[in-house]
Structure formats: structure tokens, C-alpha cells
Amino acid sequence: MQTVLAPRPFNFTHFFVGFYLILFYQFGFLRLRAKATLILTLCVIAAIVIAQLLTRAVEPENFAAGMFYLLNVAVLGHSVNVNAERHVRERYVAVQALAHSNGALQVANAALAQKHDDLELARRDQQIRSDALIALREQQREAAEQASRAKSRFLAAAAHDLRQPMHALNLFLAAADEALEARDIEASSRLIGDARKASVLTARLFNGVLDLSKLESGHVKPVYASVDLSQVIDETVEQLAAFAASRGVALRYGRALRRPAWVRTDADWIPRVLSNLIANGIKYADPSKTGRSTVIVGLVRMPNYVRIDVLDNGIGIAPEHWDAIFQPFVQIGNPERDREKGLGLGLSIVNAVVALLEGHRLELKSIEGRGSRFSVRMPVADQFSLQESAISPVEAPSPQSASSLRGLYVLLVEDDSLVRASMEALFARWGVLFDAVRTVAAFDELLQTIERVPDLIISDYRLPEGSTAHDVVKLLGDHFSRPVPCLVVTGEAGVSMLGTLAERSVLSKPLSADMLIARMLELTGVPARAC
Incomplete structure (x- = not known):
């Protein structure tokens, strides 16, 4: 076209300016990729050269000059x-890096x-735990305060009830002393008998307090065995028949159920649980039902448990007092605290014993004015334990005489x-030789000087x-070749002689003279002589 438009010689400057513009447009405005643009440029230059x-x-x-500029x-x-x-x-x-950073930032933000959510949840959980711990501590503090108040009430009631027979005992002894000075033997004997009754009541009350204290303190460890409950009921009913x-x-x-x-x-x-329940029913008989007052002991056998029911048609217990009657020294029908109606510890001991024994449960149903039913449920003995450790309660011992101890x-x-x-003084009255x-x-x-082996320690x-009865037993074993029976009489709760002496070789103070005689005869193997 240039050949047609412009005669020879061509003005190469005008000729190449068009190519320059093409290249400028090609490199500048089209913004092609460098490699593709280079190839296209080389193709254009090659076409021009051809x-x-x-x-x-x-x-x-001129072509060389133009090509120089073009290149x-x-x-x-x-x-x-x-x-x-x-x-x-x-x-x-x-x-791309920014987009990736934004993505990573979003992930990091998420x-x-x-x-943050986990931390907030953990904070809330920690707050809940802290609140629960504070509430638990508050409950424990309140429970401790309630236990302290209950213990204070218990001690106050025990002190009150112990003062009464002790006060009577002191007065009876003072009156007996004056009667002896006046040589009134009959009056002094009667007063000493009354003093002994007060002493027995004091011992019963004190032992009841000790038993309840031992049960609640955890010092009592139950010894499980297979026991014929029917025979326990027989013997307990027989023992309480005279009282009823x-x-x-x-x-x-x-x-028919025996x-x-x-x-x-x-x-x-x-047996103590059953005795307390039956005695409780007898004590709280309804006075308006004279001649019709009844206490019924029932035995219900089930595949997995046996239940003792003690029913009475006595004064009954109002529902609002059902919990209170199991507290120490609480007697709903005895506001004047008449000791003839009991000590107020029987049901407390029953409740503590049943709570201690595994698989046992105590139930109460009562209607005020119509009577009450106390039930104790206990597990049936399995065949293995029945064959290995079946125990029938021993018969109640006959009254012992101190004359059996003479010599x-x-x-x-x-x-x-x-x-x-x-x-x-007792040993001297009983004819017991002693040191x-x-x-x-x-x-x-003393052991180095005696010439006779003692019958009992x-x-x-x-x-x-700092010595104890364990040291006494050890000295006995070191000094004598044959076993010598030993009886530990202590005023401390929770004393254990296990591994040294049998459980029946430990008695708690105070104890009655009859109990001391019975245990001395049992340990020495001396047969009781008739009174």
C-alpha cells in the first residue's frame, strides 16, 4: 500500500512510524503477556524483513536505520x-497472599x-463450682452448728437426767446413814434399797448414753452372722412378758409362725433393737384402753428379706413428731420426764443400730389415738453363711448368786x-480372795510374790x-504358762482389745453387781450354785 501511495524513494521515517505506533499499542495498551508479546513482535519484525x-x-x-529504531x-x-x-x-x-492472610485471620478470629466462648463457659462453670463450694461450705457449717447445738442439747438433757437419780442417791444414802446412827435397821435397809434403785437407774441411763455415743461415733463395728430371728423374738417376748x-x-x-x-x-x-421396740409399745399403752392394751409382735417372711413388726394400740404418734421421737431424750407422751416411762434413749439406739447394720431398714406408721407400728427389715441369710456361721441366740442366763464366787x-x-x-468391799462380801x-x-x-495362780484378773x-490393760495381759502371758482369764472394766468408749481378749471380756462402767457376777462366772467357768 505504501508502494502505491508513495513513489520511490519512500520516506522510511513515515514508513517506520506506523510500525512504532503498532508496537507501542501492542506493548502498551494491549498489556499482553511478555512472552507472547515478544513472540508477536518477532513475528512482525520477521514479516517486515521478509x-x-x-x-x-x-x-x-534506510531500512537498516529504520530497523535499528524498530528494534x-x-x-x-x-x-x-x-x-x-x-x-x-x-x-x-x-x-493472593492478602486473601490467604484474610482467610487465616478469619480462621484465627473464629x-x-x-x-473466648470456651473461656466464658469455663468461667461460668468455675463460677458454678465456686457457688456450689460456697453453698456446700455453708451447708457444712450449718450442719456443724446444728450438730453442735444437738450435741449441746443432748449433753444438757443427759446431765439433767443424770442429776435426778444421782441427787436421789445422795439423799437416800444420807437418810440411810442417819437411820444407821439412830439404829433403825429396818429404815436403813429400805433406804439403801431405794439408793440401789437410784444407782441402777443412773447406771442404765449412763450406759444408754454411752451406747448411743459409741454408735454415733463409729466405734461400733457390727459382726454379721446368721441368726434365727424367730428364736430372738421368742426369748425377747419371754423376757418382757412380766413387764407387760x-x-x-x-x-x-x-x-404358729415360730x-x-x-x-x-x-x-x-x-435383740436390743427388738427389746427396745417392744418395751416402747408397752410403756406407751393407752390408759383409756385398760384391759384391752395389746402389743403384737409379727414376723413377715419374704424371698429376700424378713420383717419384724411391733404393733400396739397405744396413744399413737402425731405425724409431726415422727422424726423427733428418734432424737435422744425426746418423749412425746412424757412431758414431765417420768423415769418410770423410760429414759428416752430406746428409739434413738434403735435408729442408730439400724442405720449401722447393712441392709437393715426401720419403718414407722402411726395414727394418733389408735396406735403405732414399728417395722425392722433385714436381709435373709444366704445358704453359704447359714452353713458356715449359723448362730442361735443363747438362752438368757438364770439369776446368778454371789455365793458361786466364794473361794x-x-x-x-x-x-x-x-x-x-x-x-x-464387794469381793469381801462375796468371799472372793483378792489382791x-x-x-x-x-x-x-505382785506376780513375782504370789504362790497361787489367780482364777481371774x-x-x-x-x-x-501410760500403761493399759494390754500391758497387764502381756505380763500374764509372760509369767504364766497357761492362760488366765482377764476381765477389762473401763469407762472409756471405743476401747478395743481385739487380738488380745474376746469382746465379752470387756465391760463398760458403770455396771451392776449382777452383771459383774455373771461375767466373772462366765470367764472362770464356775457353775452357778443355787441361791
């Missing part, structure tokens, strides 16, 4: 395009939000001078110089 070779339209000198423009354009592409790539990489008759109460227990009922329980505590030789270890003097010391060291010296548990 056209020149074919047509010879431009003089070689410079191509180089400059290519360098600009390369820089532009590099800048675009860098921007693209930066944009993770931070999750951690003296109160005008009919005590009934169906003999086939064996083996249960897993403690053979020592369950026995007893060593007494007791540090309290009053207790030691009282024991010596008495107050310390373990004195007992050791009676010792307090806590002795002077």
Missing part, C-alpha cells in the same frame, strides 16, 4: 512489558471466638481409789504411767 527482501521497497541504508522500540517495549507483567504478578501474589403384765398390757406373738427365720445381722445388737482368787488392777475400794494394786509396775511385782483399761 517483505523488504521480497520487494526491496526501501533502500538498504530499539521492540526492546524498550519488551522491557516495559516485562516490568508491567512482573508488577502485575507481584500484585497478584500480594492479592478460633479466638471459640476460645405389770403394765396390764397383753403381749402376743403367734406360735419356724426358723434365718437373717444376716448382728447377734448382739438385734476364787482374783487380782484387781485399778488406779481409782474409790472404784478399787468398792470392788474390794489389789493400782499400777502395772505394782502388778508385775480384773483390770481397768487406762492405767498410770
Whole structure:
């Protein structure tokens, strides 16, 4: 076209300016990729060179000059395009990196939000735990205060009830002393008998308080065995029959139900539970039902448990008092605290024993004015324990006579001078030969001098110089080749001689003379003689 428009010689400057513009547009406005642009440029230059070779339209000198500038423009354009592409790539990489950073930041923000939520949840959980701990501490503090108040009330009631018979005992003894000075033997004997009744009541009350204290303190460990509950009921009913008759109460227990009922329980505590429940029904007979007052003892056998029911048609208990009657010294129908109606500890001991024994449960149903039903549920003994450790309660011992002890030789270890003097006085009245010391060291010296093996050792548990009854038993074993029975009489709760002496070789103070006689005869193996 240039050949047609412009005659020879062509103005190569006008000829190449068009190519320059093409290259400028190609490199600048089109913004092609550097490699593709370079290839396209080379193709254009090659086409120009081929056209020149074919047509010879431009003089070689002018063509060379024009090509020089054209090549410079191509180089400059290519360098600009390369820089532009590099800048675009860098921007693209930066944009991608920014997008990636934004994505990572969003993930981090989400993770931070999750951690914040977890932290808030943990804070709330910690707050809930703190509140629960504070509430628990408050409950424990309140429970401790209630226990302290209950213990204070218990001690106050115990002190009050102990003062009464002790006060009567002092007055009876003072009156008996004056009667002896006046040589009124009949009056002094009667007053001493009354004093002994007050003393027995004091001992019963004190022992009841000790039993309840031991049960609540956890010092009592139940010894489970298979026990024939039917025989326990038989013996308990027989023992309380006279008491029921003296109160005008009919005590009934169906003999048709007296086939064996083996249960897993403690053979020592369950008779006391039953005795307290029956005695409670007898004591609270309804006065308006004279001649019709009845206490019925029932036995219900089930596949997995046996239940004792003690029913009475007495005064009954209002529902609002059902919890209170199991508290120590609480007697709903005895506001004047008449000791003839009991000590107010029976149901407390029953409740503590049943709570201690595994698988046992105490139930109460009562209607005011119509009567009450106390029920104790206990597990049936399995066949293995029934074959291995079946125990039938021993029959109640017949009344013992102190004359059976005459001629026995007893060593007494007791540090309290009053207790030691009282024991010596009893031994002298019973015809018991004895030697008495107050310390373990004195007992050791006594063992070196005696010529007769003692029939029995009676010792307090806590002795002077940090010694105990364990030291007494050890000295006996070291000195004598054959076993010598030992009886520990202590005023401390929770004393354990396990591994040293049998459980029946430990008695708690105070104890009655009859109990002391019975246990001395049992340990020495002396048969009781008729009174």
C-alpha cells in the first residue's frame, strides 16, 4: 500500500512510524503477556524483513536505520512489558497472599471466638463450682452448728437426767446413814434399797448414753452372722412378758409362725433393737384402753428379706413428731420426764443400730389415738453363711448368786481409789480372795510374790504411767504358762482389745453387781450354785 501511495524513494521515517505506533499499542495498551508479546513482535519484525527482501521497497541504508529504531522500540517495549507483567504478578501474589492472610485471620478470629466462648463457659462453670463450694461450705457449717447445738442439747438433757437419780442417791444414802446412827435397821435397809434403785437407774441411763455415743461415733463395728430371728423374738417376748403384765398390757406373738427365720445381722445388737421396740409399745399403752392394751409382735417372711413388726394400740404418734421421737431424750407422751416411762434413749439406739447394720431398714406408721407400728427389715441369710456361721441366740442366763464366787482368787488392777475400794468391799462380801494394786509396775511385782495362780484378773483399761490393760495381759502371758482369764472394766468408749481378749471380756462402767457376777462366772467357768 505504501508502494502505491508513495513513489520511490519512500520516506522510511513515515514508513517506520506506523510500525512504532503498532508496537507501542501492542506493548502498551494491549498489556499482553511478555512472552507472547515478544513472540508477536518477532513475528512482525520477521514479516517486515521478509517483505523488504521480497520487494526491496526501501533502500538498504534506510531500512537498516529504520530497523535499528524498530528494534530499539521492540526492546524498550519488551522491557516495559516485562516490568508491567512482573508488577502485575507481584500484585497478584500480594492479592493472593492478602486473601490467604484474610482467610487465616478469619480462621484465627473464629478460633479466638471459640476460645473466648470456651473461656466464658469455663468461667461460668468455675463460677458454678465456686457457688456450689460456697453453698456446700455453708451447708457444712450449718450442719456443724446444728450438730453442735444437738450435741449441746443432748449433753444438757443427759446431765439433767443424770442429776435426778444421782441427787436421789445422795439423799437416800444420807437418810440411810442417819437411820444407821439412830439404829433403825429396818429404815436403813429400805433406804439403801431405794439408793440401789437410784444407782441402777443412773447406771442404765449412763450406759444408754454411752451406747448411743459409741454408735454415733463409729466405734461400733457390727459382726454379721446368721441368726434365727424367730428364736430372738421368742426369748425377747419371754423376757418382757412380766413387764407387760405389770403394765396390764397383753403381749402376743403367734406360735404358729415360730419356724426358723434365718437373717444376716448382728447377734448382739438385734435383740436390743427388738427389746427396745417392744418395751416402747408397752410403756406407751393407752390408759383409756385398760384391759384391752395389746402389743403384737409379727414376723413377715419374704424371698429376700424378713420383717419384724411391733404393733400396739397405744396413744399413737402425731405425724409431726415422727422424726423427733428418734432424737435422744425426746418423749412425746412424757412431758414431765417420768423415769418410770423410760429414759428416752430406746428409739434413738434403735435408729442408730439400724442405720449401722447393712441392709437393715426401720419403718414407722402411726395414727394418733389408735396406735403405732414399728417395722425392722433385714436381709435373709444366704445358704453359704447359714452353713458356715449359723448362730442361735443363747438362752438368757438364770439369776446368778454371789455365793458361786466364794473361794476364787482374783487380782484387781485399778488406779481409782474409790472404784478399787468398792470392788474390794464387794469381793469381801462375796468371799472372793483378792489382791489389789493400782499400777502395772505394782502388778508385775505382785506376780513375782504370789504362790497361787489367780482364777481371774480384773483390770481397768487406762492405767498410770501410760500403761493399759494390754500391758497387764502381756505380763500374764509372760509369767504364766497357761492362760488366765482377764476381765477389762473401763469407762472409756471405743476401747478395743481385739487380738488380745474376746469382746465379752470387756465391760463398760458403770455396771451392776449382777452383771459383774455373771461375767466373772462366765470367764472362770464356775457353775452357778443355787441361791
